[in-house]
Amino acid sequence: MTDSDTTTPPNRAVIRQHRGPSVVWLLPLLAAIIAGWLVYKSYTESGIMISVVFDSAEGLEAGKTRVMYKGLPAGEIRQLTLNEDLQSITALIEMNINTEDMLTDNTLFWLVKPQVSLSGVSGLETLISGYYIGIQPAEGESKRSFTALTSPPPPERDEQGLYITLYTDSARSIQTGSPVYFRNIEAGRVIEYSLSPSGEEVLIDVYIQPEFTAWVTERSRFWNASGIEIDSNLPDFSVRVGSLMSILTGGIHFDSPAFGTPKAAVNGDRFPLYPDLESSRDDLAYQPAGFEGISFRLRADSLGSIQSGSPILFKGIKVGQVTGYQLNTSDHSVTIYASLRQRYSSLVKRDSRFWNVSGIRSSFNLQSGFSFETDGLKPLISGGIAFDTTDGSSAQAGQIFTLFNSEAESLSNTLAITLEFPPGPSLLAGSQIRFRNQPVGEIVSVELSGSDGSLFARALLFEQGFFLARQGTRFWIETPQIGLSGIQNPTGLVFGNHVSVAPGLGENSQTHFVALTEAPVFQPQPGLNLVLTAPSLGSLNQNSKLFYRGISVGKVIGFQLSREGHRVEIYVNISPRYQHLITQSTQFRNIGGIRASASLFKGVDIDAPSIEALLSGGIEIEIPYEDAPATEGLHFPLQPASRQ
Known part of the structure; x- marks a missing residue:
């Protein structure tokens, strides 16, 4: 046996059949997934198409002009179309997908372009980047068709600070962007002005910067400081010139009297806008700087030469000033409002006497001849009030005093009494006290003493009425009554109610009385x-x-x-x-x-x-x-x- 006979025969190849899908098919599947993801991404990232109608295509360009919100792009014009009316343009705009919540029926669009005015320059950035479309979103129902504004809307009130409204008869030179000053420092600006719904007032919306909001209180006074103001109130003469900006663009000034604890202003508060500084100080509730002491009122028959700013004098020294006045329609008397400097507040007592020192006082008799006197040039021209004080208790803020025509008249003999009136007819300070229809005294002040309407009054009895200050004397408020038999107390229809008195029979004196609810049934009369x-x-x-x-x-x-x-x-x-x-x-x-x-x-x-x-x-x-x-x-x- 040879070696070739003993060689092992070669192995046979074994063929096995694959029963799963071929790997080749993974490539089309992967391609389909990628294509679907691209479609989904394209759908989810595609913009929202809206249409905005403009008056003109000036500054608009498809594929270039963008919609900007707070400096960020929010959309872009895709197509411009001339409308059938041939008067307007419709811009087809693709908005970013994340702006969907901004597109409501209250959203505003407008074209931003350079604007130059006396109040400043706006839209300057468009000189380089080109015009763009502004958007101001607001809550509302979803919408896709809009009409652009012809001018920018008022700015959104989203800045920190204070937003208030001023009202006035005329805006004069005030305009959007006019500055608002506090002690000649710019503290805010005018953001918008418009007519009130009735058309009787101009409403001016003002923004105050955060660092100045603490100085705006319920007592703040705003006045128009545009242009040049000349005050020739003799003997003083003054000229006030605002800043160049306020002369050109208009301006508003304000100050806030610091007396008391006034409430801070809040968003939406309304204030009057006075035409000038003097008018703002004529307000009866105003106390000028430096006169934050006690405030009180004087009642006089006429104003005479007294005016706002007239001095209040004590021993010839100015310790206060008149801050305002008004006519009392009930009795045609005049109420004068005055304030004292803080350090002199203690000088005014409950029984202090005030008299008019305005003008020239003269006298004549056979022994001393003719004489006249005055208290200086300023009281002679602008009026003045002097007073004297006692060691009595201090006066209360708001107390009413009688202003006498002269010092001699103020020294006339009087007797102070107090009266308590039950709820009933009204009574004003300055009302007369009458006995048998003749004046015997005067009501000095009236205060509400109870929630039921009862009154507490301080009064003075003249010398001829001293006999009434005794036990048993009865006081009551007399009102006009109209009947078939005629009119009782007809003077009350013109001058207001007065106090009637019936003398008592007591021997002891008395200065405090509780008045009757009505006139006594039986009042003995002469006869x-x-x-x-x-x-x-x-x-x-x-x-x-x-x-x-x-x-x-x-x-x-x-x-x-x-x-x-x-x-x-x-x-x-x-x-x-x-x-x-x-x-x-x-x-x-x-x-x-x-x-x-x-x-x-x-x-x-x-x-x-x-x-x-x-x-x-x-x-x-x-x-x-x-x-x-x-x-x-x-x-x-x-x-x-x-x-x-």
Whole structure:
């Protein structure tokens, strides 16, 4: 056996069949996945198409002009189309996908381009980068079609600071961007102005920078400081010139009096815009810098030469000044508002006396001849007020004093009293106190003393009224009353209510009184005062006349129910010139109304008194025979009307 015979035969190749998919098919699958991802990415990252209508295509260019929001691109114009009206352009804009929430029916678009005005230059960056479209988003419903504004909208109020509104009759030279100054430092700007819905006011929206918001309070005063102001209020003469910017573009100044603890202003607060500095200081609630001491009021018959800024003098030294004044329409008096410097506040006491030192005071008598005096040039021209003080308690802020015409008049003898009035008619400081319709005193101040409307008043009795300051004296507020018999207290219709007084019989003096709720029923008057009793009042009322032989000899002065309530007590007064006619047998008969009788033989008989008695009632007096004279307070029955 040879070696070739013993060689092992070669192995055979084994062929196995692959039963899975071929790897070659992974390539198309991977390509499909990549294509789907690209489609999804293209869909999710594609912009939102909107249309915006512009008046003109000036500055707009497809593929170049962008929409910018806070300096960041938010979209780009893709196509410009001339509209069918041939007056406007529609821009097809692709907005970034993340701006979808910004596209609402309240969103605003406008074209930003360079603008040059006296208040400054805006849109300067467009000189290099070209025009762009501004957007101001706002909440609302989703929208895709818009109309661009022809001018930029007011800036958004998203800056830190204070946003307030000023109102005035005229904007004068104020415009958007005009500066707002505090102590000549720019503190803010005007962001917008417009007419009020009624068209009667100009509303100016103002932005105050954060570092100045603490200086804007409820007492802040704003005034227009545009241009040049000349004040020739003799003896002073002043010229105020604003900054060049305020002269060219208009400007607003403000200050905030520091007295008290005023509330800080908040967004949306409204303030008046005064035409100038002086007008802002005429406000009655204003206290100029340096006069943050006590504030008080003076009541005078007329203003005279006193004006805002007139000095308040103590021993010839200026310690305060007049800050304002107003006319009281109720009694035609004048209320003058004044403030003192803080260091002089303690000089004003509750019983301080104030008098007018304006003008020239002169006197003449046979012994000393003619003399005149004045308190200096400034009080002579601009008015002035002097006062003297005592060691009494300090005055309260807002207290009302009487302003006398001269120092001599202020030294007239008076007596201070206090009155408590129950809820009822109104009463003003300066109202007179009258006894038998003659002034015997004056109400100095009135304060609300309770939630029910009760009043506490301080008053002065003149020397002729000192006898009223005793026990039993009664005070009440007299109001005008209109009735068929006439008008009671007619002067009250013009000058307001006054205080009436009836003297008491007490021997001890008294300076504090609790007033009556209404006038007392029985007030004895000069003449003969009697009491008539009747089952009912009938047509009688206050001031009904008493007639004797057709002549008025007295009147009804009051009435009330008797103590048991079964009869009416009618108080009458017989005039002094006729009181001797009344005797103890005098008869009183009611003649009010119309009396009629009828019979078969005499027919109808109608008896009517005078028109006056018919309207307001009346009493007829009959004196059947001579008798002893009637005495004060005597009672008589009131007979019913006679029947024929």
